[in-house]
Amino acid sequence: MQRFLTMDASASSLNHIITVLFWLSAAGLSVGLARRAALWRAGREASVSWLGLLAIPKRYFVDLHHVVARDPYIARTHVATAGGAIAAMALVAVNYGLMLYASALNTAIGLFALVMLVGVLFVWHRRRAPPARLSRGAWMRLPWVLAAFAIGLLALGLVPLQLMSGLSALVTVLLLGLGAWTLTVGATRGGPMKHALAGLLHLAFHPRQERFRQDGKGTPTTALKPLQLEQGELGVGKPVEFRWNQLLGFDACVQCGKCEAACPAFAAGQPLNPKKLIQDMVTGMAGGSDANFAGSPYPGIPLGRHQGRPQDAIVPGLISSDTLWSCTTCRACVQECPMLIEHVDAIVDMRRHQTLQFGEVPGKGPEVLANLRETGSAGGFDLGVRYNWAIDLGVRQIGPGQAVDVLLMVGEGGFDMRYQRTLRALVKVLQAAEVDFAVLGALETDTGDVARRLGDEATFQGMARQMISQLSAFTFKRIVTADPHVMHCLRNEYPAFGGCYEVFHHTTFMAALVSSGKIKPKVTSTADSGQRFTYHDPCYLGRYNGEIEAPRELLKLLGLPLHEMERNGMRGRCCGGGGGAPLTDIPGKLRIPDIRIHDARAVRADTVVVACPNCTAMLEGVVGPRPEIRDIAELLAAALEN
Incomplete structure (x- = not known):
């Protein structure tokens, strides 16, 4: 009897020790979270809704896991590890935090701990030979710490406390304590698990709440937020000038390196790595240097050269200016x-500060910006010659009091002799379909x-307001353009200034014309074509506007065989022509368009089909033997002539 009383007393003591450990962990988490939150709150104000906290479960299990699920291995691993851990800790909170000490809850804790342990084994397996994109350092120790915590929970749940000896009880407590430290104090001090805490709050207070809207359209929300210039907003020059929920978002980074693997600038050896850039922002927020960064450095820039503090200038202390100007704004990092x-x-926020505050834009950027302000054209061209290529085609210019169905806008491509072939093809397609259209002419x-x-x-804001004022004088139903950058501005960024239009890319519009039977191109059979075609997705059409199906549907309707490159659709590789990158021209080891043409050669393509003037220019600029570059409008127009 005395032996059983002693065992009961030991079990009771262990129960109370676990209860104390739980509440100490909760207190440590609260204090640490408050400390971390103080770093976030140093940023500028942001309008947020506290109701976002209620949306976390949906955003976690649906929106976030929609991205994670692209890698089935990691998706299953994350479900097991995180799901088992969250469920087990929730039960610990109930059973030991509330001092219930129910054996049934203990069993449930053990079962969920077992699920967590299985997930941790998969984490460990991935870390045995990690891909280059993953960070090392403390991240390599994380599987062992999580395994220790899972084993402690497993012992707590499945081994009757009465059967534990003093040594086994001590080991269990130590394992639980190690895990609790990592998940609470360690996380809030900047350890690997901080992404779990910051990540959940990031979902609640995300800077782009539109990403979680349920409008059924599946259209990305990619428009940049306007600066309030009249209130003195000039971008971000110091870490504290980011909005506080942006700083929170930086802390959510899990250092998986998927952005690094997707970045065209990093692949080309330019001094940009999106993962390190985010970690540099974390370093600047908390204060310190990049010497201890455990991932890939910026190409050509060794670790340890940069440091920062919340109130210090980001450039050049925390990052170099070349890092900012290497970005093509393709959003491959955001997509992944x-x-x-x-x-x-x-990145654009930091560019804004460099441009507006100091006028420091490299390369040909200053010249182009001056041209835009003085002439309304990036090349400094006379606007009256934008449509000279269409003189013999009888294209009508819209006038006040006239109503047309379609307003055709061509953008800067109208000044480029090569792209004028594409535009002529597009006009011929519209005329063949008897579309009622007109152009702005010299007013564009x-x-x-x-x-x-x-x-x-x-x-930008001056030009947007000028364009909106011009368009308000005319009557049209919709706008069609062959330039995804023009489409994106008109469709997504002009509404913030009062310009709301129905805007279609020419691939979408042409696909609808063919599908509806308004034009009937000759269908080319695979056997007759004798060509291998691949399609290159423009970033501003795909990732920025979600349109990846219409071009492929049009090619299918034309009967052209399509051999997809490894990176296609929403995950397509950038041509290097966006974000002003051809103007800033930051050197690297390779050229981004050369990498893309290599992708085309890998599928033995004879023709790369494009749908953007920037893509046409960049890919045709590749020297040496390469596939032919043809806009999809040229292919359709040729099929109409046969």
């Missing part, structure tokens, strides 16, 4: 990020896309 971090928004100015990507928000 499982934590839904907005890398491009942060640049939409300001490149000015905004280069950080010159003042020039």
